[in-house]
Amino acid sequence: MQSRQQLAASRRWVIKIGSALLTDNGRGVNCAAIANWAAQIAALRSAGIEVLLVSSGAVAAGMDRLGWRRRPESIHQLQAAAAVGQSHLVQVYEQAFGRFDCRTAQILLDHDDLSNRTRYLNARSTLRTLLSLGAVPIINENDTVVTDEIRFGDNDTLAALVANLVEADALLILTDAEGLFTQDPRDNPAAELIREASAADPSLAAMAGGSRSGLGRGGMSTKVRAAQLAARSGAATVIAGGAVEGVIRRVCGGERLGTLLEPEADPMAARKRWLAGQLQVRGSLELDAGAETALREQGKSLLAVGVTGVAGRFHRGELVACLNAAGEEVARGLVNYDSAEVARIVGQPSERFVELLGYRDDDELIHRDNLILL
Numbered sequence: 250m251q252s253r254q255q256l257a258a259s260r261r262w263v264i265k266i267g268s269a270l271l272t273d274n275g276r277g278v279n280c281a282a283i284a285n286w287a288a289q290i291a292a293l294r295s296a297g298i299e300v301l302l303v304s305s306g307a308v309a310a311g312m313d314r315l316g317w318r319r320r321p322e323s324i325h326q327l328q329a330a331a332a333v334g335q336s337h338l339v340q341v342y343e344q345a346f347g348r349f350d351c352r353t354a355q356i357l358l359d360h361d362d363l364s365n366r367t368r369y370l371n372a373r374s375t376l377r378t379l380l381s382l383g384a385v386p387i388i389n390e391n392d393t394v395v396t397d398e399i400r401f402g403d404n405d406t407l408a409a410l411v412a413n414l415v416e417a418d419a420l421l422i423l424t425d426a427e428g429l430f431t432q433d434p435r436d437n438p439a440a441e442l443i444r445e446a447s448a449a450d451p452s453l454a455a456m457a458g459g460s461r462s463g464l465g466r467g468g469m470s471t472k473v474r475a476a477q478l479a480a481r482s483g484a485a486t487v488i489a490g491g492a493v494e495g496v497i498r499r500v501c502g503g504e505r506l507g508t509l510l511e512p513e514a515d516p517m518a519a520r521k522r523w524l525a526g527q528l529q530v531r532g533s534l535e536l537d538a539g540a541e542t543a544l545r546e547q548g549k550s551l552l553a554v555g556v557t558g559v560a561g562r563f564h565r566g567e568l569v570a571c572l573n574a575a576g577e578e579v580a581r582g583l584v585n586y587d588s589a590e591v592a593r594i595v596g597q598p599s600e601r602f603v604e605l606l607g608y609r610d611d612d613e614l615i616h617r618d619n620l621i622l623l
Contacts, residue, residue, distance in 0.1 A: 256485060257503030259418035261299045261380075263484075264290070265408035265475075269425045270491040271306035271338070277313045278306070278338060282491070284345045286423075289497035290385060291349035298501065299380045301415060303388045303408040304342070310334030335389065342387050352384040357391040363410050364529045364568065366583075373414050380415070409475035413482040413522050420479045421500055422472050423491030428508035429469060431456055448473075448480035448510040473510070480512035482522045524568070524621040530581060532561025532588055533570040534614065541573045544580050545622060550613035551582070553594045553602075563588045571615070582620030585611040 266286065273279040290300050308327055311334030312320065321327055339355050346353050356376065362368045379386050390407055405422060412420045432440040446453060457469035469488075476486035487500050489507025500506050536544070540555025551571065563569055564587045571580040584591070586606075591614065593605050602609035 253503045253505055253509065255503075256419055256487070256501070256509070259485075259501065260297070261301075261415065261417045262293070262419050262421060262501060263301045263303060263408050263412040263415070263417045264421045264423065264497060265303040265404055266305065266423045266491060267404070267425065268305040268309040270423060271304065272309040272313060274425075278310050278341055280341055280345070283341055284348070286491075286497060287342070287345035287351070288349065289495065291346065291351050292498060293501055294351060294383070294385070301376065301380070301386045301388060301411060301417070302342075303404055303411055304338065305389070305404045306338055307331045307335040307389055310338050339387065346385060352382070354379050354384045354386050356386050356388045358388060358407065358411075359391045360407075360410075360529060363414065366566070369414070376411075376415050403471045405471040405475040406478065409478035409484075409486075412479045412484045416482060416522075417479075417484050419501075420475070420484050420486045421497065422475065422486065422488045423496065424469075424472065424488060425491065426469065426488075427490045427493075428488050428506075429453065429456060429473065429510075443508050444505065445509045445511065448476040448486060448512060453510075476510035480510070483512050485512050486510045521621045524582060524619070529568070530570045531563035531567040532559065532584075533572050533578075534559055534584075534591070535572050535574070536579070538574065541579055544571065544620070548617060550617040551580075551615040551620065552599065552612070553591070553614050554596060554598050556591070556595050556614060559588055559591045559595060561588060569615075571620075578623055580615075580620055580622050582615035584615055585613060 270282065271279060273282070290302065293300055308320070308330045311330030311332065312318075314333050314337060315330060317330065321330070339353075343353055356372075358372065362372050376386055388407070388411055390404060408420055408422065411417070426434075427442055429443045430440040431443065434440040443456070453473045454470065457473045472488050476488070479486050487507050487509050489496050489500055493499075493506060496506060534551070534556050535558035536551070537555050537557050540551060543549040543555065544551060561569070563584060565585060566583055568581055569584045570578045571582065573579050586594070590606055594602055597605060599609065599612040
C-alpha cells in the first residue's frame with residue numbers, strides 16, 4: 250500500500266482533468282485555469298517527473314463555440330462538437346505550455362487502440378518516446394469518429410488505461426469536487442471526505458454518484474472504477490479538486506489533499522496488466538466445475554475438455570470471458586481458436602483436434618500466460 254510520502258517519490262504521473270473544470274462549467278475554455286495547471290506540470294518536469302495529461306473538454310468546448318447550451322444526444326452532433334472543440338483546446342494547451350518551453354503532443358485514442366495487442370504496443374512505444382523527448386502528451390478519446398466511446402466511454406477510464414499502458418506510478422484525477430465523500434455533499438452537508446482507502450474496497454461504489462454537470466460523461470463512480478483499474482498495475486489514484494490552489498504541485502509533493510485510493514500490493518506482469526484492462530470482450534466460454542478449479546486453484550491453462558459452451562463470434566487471438574456454470578466471469582484471456590472451431594472441440598481432449606478441425610496448433614484454448622483471473 251502506498252502512503253502520501255511514497256506518492257512524493259513517484260516519477261511518472263498521469264493527470265486527468267474533467268470537462269467542467271476545463272470549460273468553467275460550460276462557459277468556455279478556461280484559459281486561465283489551463284495556464285495555471287501547465288505551470289505546475291512544467292515545474293514537475295523541471296524536477297525530473299514525467300507527466301501525461303488526459304484531457305476531457307473537447308465536446309464541451311465545441312458546444313460553447315457552436316452556441317449549444319445542452320449536450321446533444323445525436324452522435325453526429327457530438328462528433329461535430331468534438332471536432333470543433335478539439336482544435337481550440339489543443340491550441341490553448343500549446344500556448345500555455347509554450348510559455349515554459351514545454352513541447353506538447355496530441356494523442357487521440359479509443360478503447361480499440363488499447364484492446365488490440367499490436368496497437369496497444371504501438372501506442373505504448375509512442376508515448377514512451379514522447380516522454381523521453383521531454384514532451385507532454387495530451388491525450389483524449391477520439392470522439393470525432395468513434396461512436397461507442399461517446400455513448401459509453403469516459404476519460405476517467407481512459408486515464409486509468411493510460412496509467413496501465415505506460416506503467417505510471419500514480420494517477421491524479423482532477424474534478425470539481427474536493428474528493429470522494431461518504432455521501433454526496435450536495436445532498437448531505439454532513440458528508441465526510443474520505444482521505445485514504447483501498448481502491449478495492451467494495452463500499453466505495455455505494456458512496457460514489459453520477460455526473461450532474463451535463464458536460465462530461467462520468468461521475469464519482471467512474472473515478473472509483475478508474476482507481477480500481479489503475480490499482481491493477483500498481484498505480485495509486487488521487488481524486489482531488491482541480492480548483493484548489495497549487496493542487497497538482499501539492500498532491501505530487503505528498504500533501505494530504507483529496508482522496509487517496511491505494512493500489513494492490515503486487516503489480517501484475519505487463520501482459521496480464523494489458524489483459525485486465527480490456528473493455529471489449531468478443532465472446533465467452535462456459536466452464537465446468539473442474540475447469541474453474543484448475544484455473545482458480547491450480548494456475549493451469551484452459552483446455553477444451555473443460556468447456557461446456559461457447560457464445561459470440563471471435564477470432565484467434567481475441568479476448569474472451571470465461572464464465573462458470575452460474576454465469577459469473579471468473580477469468581478472461583486470449584483464445585487460440587476462433588468461435589466456429591471452439592464450437593467443434595467443446596468438451597473434447599486436444600488429441601482429437603486434428604480429427605475435428607483438420608489441424609492442431611495449440612493444446613490449450615487459452616494458455617495460462619494469456620489469462621487473467623478476476
